[in-house]
Amino acid sequence: MLSIDSIKKGVVIDHIKVGGAMQIYQHLNLDKLDCSVAIIKNAKSGKLGKKDIIKIEDRIDMDLDALGYIDPDITVNIIEDGAITSKLKLSLPDKLINIITCKNPRCITSIEREIVHVFKLWDSREKIYRCAYCEQEYK
Amino acid sequence: MRHVIEPTDLSINELDELIALAEDIRLNPVKYADCCKGKILAALFYEASTRTRLSFESAMLSLGGSVIGFASADASSAVKGESVADTVRTVSNYADICAIRHPKEGSALVASQYSGIPVINAGDGGHEHPTQTLTDLLTIHTIKRTLSGLTIGFCGDLKFGRTVHSLVKALSLYPNNRFLLVSPNELRAPDYIRATLANRGCEYQEGELLDTHIRHMDVLYMTRVQRERFFNEEDYLRLKDSYILNMAKLVNAKSDLSILHPLPRVNEISMEVDGDPRAQYFNQVRFGKLIRMALILKLLEIVEWRGGRC
Numbered sequence: 001m002l003s004i005d006s007i008k009k010g011v012v013i014d015h016i017k018v019g020g021a022m023q024i025y026q027h028l029n030l031d032k033l034d035c036s037v038a039i040i041k042n043a044k045s046g047k048l049g050k051k052d053i054i055k056i057e058d059r060i061d062m063d064l065d066a067l068g069y070i071d072p073d074i075t076v077n078i079i080e081d082g083a084i085t086s087k088l089k090l091s092l093p094d095k096l097i098n099i100i101t102c103k104n105p106r107c108i109t110s111i112e113r114e115i116v117h118v119f120k121l122w123d124s125r126e127k128i129y130r131c132a133y134c135e136q137e138y139k
Numbered sequence: 140m141r142h143v144i145e146p147t148d149l150s151i152n153e154l155d156e157l158i159a160l161a162e163d164i165r166l167n168p169v170k171y172a173d174c175c176k177g178k179i180l181a182a183l184f185y186e187a188s189t190r191t192r193l194s195f196e197s198a199m200l201s202l203g204g205s206v207i208g209f210a211s212a213d214a215s216s217a218v219k220g221e222s223v224a225d226t227v228r229t230v231s232n233y234a235d236i237c238a239i240r241h242p243k244e245g246s247a248l249v250a251s252q253y254s255g256i257p258v259i260n261a262g263d264g265g266h267e268h269p270t271q272t273l274t275d276l277l278t279i280h281t282i283k284r285t286l287s288g289l290t291i292g293f294c295g296d297l298k299f300g301r302t303v304h305s306l307v308k309a310l311s312l313y314p315n316n317r318f319l320l321v322s323p324n325e326l327r328a329p330d331y332i333r334a335t336l337a338n339r340g341c342e343y344q345e346g347e348l349l350d351t352h353i354r355h356m357d358v359l360y361m362t363r364v365q366r367e368r369f370f371n372e373e374d375y376l377r378l379k380d381s382y383i384l385n386m387a388k389l390v391n392a393k394s395d396l397s398i399l400h401p402l403p404r405v406n407e408i409s410m411e412v413d414g415d416p417r418a419q420y421f422n423q424v425r426f427g428k429l430i431r432m433a434l435i436l437k438l439l440e441i442v443e444w445r446g447g448r449c
Contacts, residue, residue, distance in 0.1 A: 106264050108243040113222050115249065122331075133245020134266055135331055 010035070011062070012077040012084075013054040018042060020071050021052035027066060033058065065093040069100075069129075094121050096129060100138055107134035141438055142251040142258040146272040146309040153437075154309070156445055157273060158280050160433040161426070168201070171432065174441050175204030181234035182208030183226065183250075184261070185217060185241040190402060190424060191261050191270070195238045198431035207234060224253040231255035236439055238270075239263075257438040265299050271401055272305040273434065274427035278419060279358055281426065282397050286310065290355050292319040295362035295382050295407060297328040302401040303362060304332050311339045318343035319352045323378045326364065348381055354391045359384070361400045361420075363407050385409040389417065399423055 016024060021039045030037050035058035045051040059078070067074055068090040076088040096119040102109045109115050109131070118132035129138045143149065149157070164171050180199040184192050187210070196206045209215045216226065223241065227250040230237055239250050240261040247260030247267070262268040280286050291310060293303050297320055307328070310316050318341060320328050327345060336343045346352055353359065364382045366375050383406060384398065400408060400420040412418050436442040 104244065106242075106244050108223065108241070108245040108249050108263070111243060112224065112246075112249055122334075130331065131245070133248050134264075135244075137331070 006082065007036075007055055007057045007079055008082050010055065010057040010059060010079050012079060013056075013067070014051070014075045014077060015045070015048065015073055016052035016054065017048070017071055017073065018050045018052055021054055024054060024067065024070060024074075027070060028060070028062060030054070030056065033060070063099070064088065064090060065096060066099045068093050069096055072127075092121055092124050092127060095119070095132075100129070102131040102134060102136060102138070104131065104134050104136040107131060107136065109133055140257055142247075142254070142260075143269050143434065143438065144247045144251055144258070144260045145267045146269045146305050147312070148269070151312055153444060154273070154276060154312075157430060157433045157437060158277050160436065160442060161277050161429040162281065164432050165429050171202055171436070173203040174436060175199060175202035175439065178202075178204040178236070178439060179234040180204060180206045180208075180435065181230045181237035181256075182206055182210075182261075183215070183230065183237055183239040183241075184208065184210050185212040185215065185239075185246075187211060188240055188262070190427065191238075191240060191268075194424070194427045195259075195261065195270075195431055198428050198435060201428070202432055202435060204235075204435075208237075223249050226250075227254045227258070236435060259434065259438065262301065265301050267305050268301045268401075269305055270427070270431055270434065271302045272309050273430040274423060275302070275306050275360070275399060275401075276309060277426045277430045278399060278423045279397065282419060283357065286316075287313045288315040289357045290317045290319065291358045291360065292321060292349075292352055292356035293328075293360045293362070294321040294349050294384075295364045296326045297322040297332075297362070298326040300362040300401075303328070303360065306360065307332055308335055311336055311341045316341060319356060320345045321347070321349050321352055321382075323347060323364070323374065323382075325374065347378070349384070349388060350381075350391070353388060353396075354393070356392065356396055358397045358399060359392070361398065361404075361407055363403075363405055383407055383409060384412055386411050386415070389415065392417070 038055040040053040042050045043053050072090050072092045074090045077084045078086045098117050101117045119129040120132050122128045122130045182192055182195050199206050223246050231254050236257045238259040238261040239247050242264050244264040244266035247263045251258040260269050297303050396417045397419045398417050
């Protein structure tokens with residue numbers, strides 16, 4: 001059994017779909033942190049069978065909308081003094097701001113400088129987002 | 140301050156108010172002749188247009204106002220690389236209201252985010268063209284005296300035709316309308332339009348042949364099928380005549396059918412149809428000016444909105 005120390009203060013990102021940990025690691029730029037970061041792949045899970053977990057031994061600011069978009073089933077646990085002080089259940093955000101960019105070459109976002117890329121949730125079951133400007137589906 | 144970027148920016152109550160105001164302007168034009176005295180419309184046209192630009196200009200002039208603007212991107216600072224945001228911020232200092240046409244989809248929305256004056260989308264690429272939709276609604280309402288319970292056929296290029304997309308969305312807000320979407324398979328309405336109809340519980344049917352569906356239609360909205368939209372010449376040759384409306388095809392149509400077309404027409408409606416009382420596409424042009432007059436009056440708050448938003 002692999003043993004990873006529990007953390008005293010920080011963040012545990014739990015219930016990540018198997019194979020999703022590295023995408024989150026990269027998205028949150030965790031490689032830039034000086035603190036300990038543990039990535040646990042294929043951990044046993046009663047709910048999922050297997051899951052990935054990320055443990056970060058520091059409090060960091062996270063874009064929860066981006067995390068929710070990557071994997072809405074994730075749980076974010078905030079740890080203080082070795083105990084969970086809050087448990088955040090994520091969901092698909094209604095709006096994505098500067099998380100993904102429109103690929104439609106006919107969209108104004110393809111030419112307008114410093115434009116804010118906005119996508120709106122169109123179908124939560126199918127996880128479909130559409131560009132707020134041209135309405136093209138993000139694929 | 141209100142903008143009109145897509146038809147759904149207006150509630151059904153507001154659409155009805157605009158239509159009622161446009162009808163009053165038609166009956167009493169003198170009453171409105173000086174309503175916009177001292178007001179300026181900026182017509183920001185980054186691409187060519189005959190009807191829409193002239194219609195906006197004529198509308199403002201008929202209300203006693205003035206018009207400034209440009210008729211192509213070459214005549215603006217866009218050639219120097221100026222963004223839509225900067226252009227509209229500048230123009231906000233010169234005019235009271237602006238109409239923008241731009242080849243990129245979503246450009247009017249960007250303009251509205253930076254503008255200090257009301258923005259009207261006069262066409263943003265293949266995306267939306269709300270004042271054409273208002274024109275179409277006024278035309279249908281004036282002729283049919285209703286916008287509900289109609290069977291509306293759309294024929295031709297339903298994939299790239301923004302006028303179709305906007306009108307389908309607007310008519311889907313009214314109860315009991317049925318949609319017949321006739322196009323070659325390659326030019327079917329985009330998925331989001333079909334999804335909109337499905338989400339709003341509207342009955343719709345798709346088909347490839349106009350002859351099969353025309354007998355059921357109360358309104359037929361024709362659009363141009365362009366050769367360059369086809370993936371191969373063989374398909375174009377096979378299908379092109381299915382999308383030309385002539386007197387032979389009208390034999391099976393209802394006697395009170397209304398034929399609409401956003402224009403310009405190339406060959407998709409034979410000129411022999413022009414004399415048929417069912418042809419309404421040139422009347423539609425007149426309604427386009429009237430509804431733009433009504434919209435300008437409402438957005439400038441010269442005539443106030445009466446009802447609440449839905």
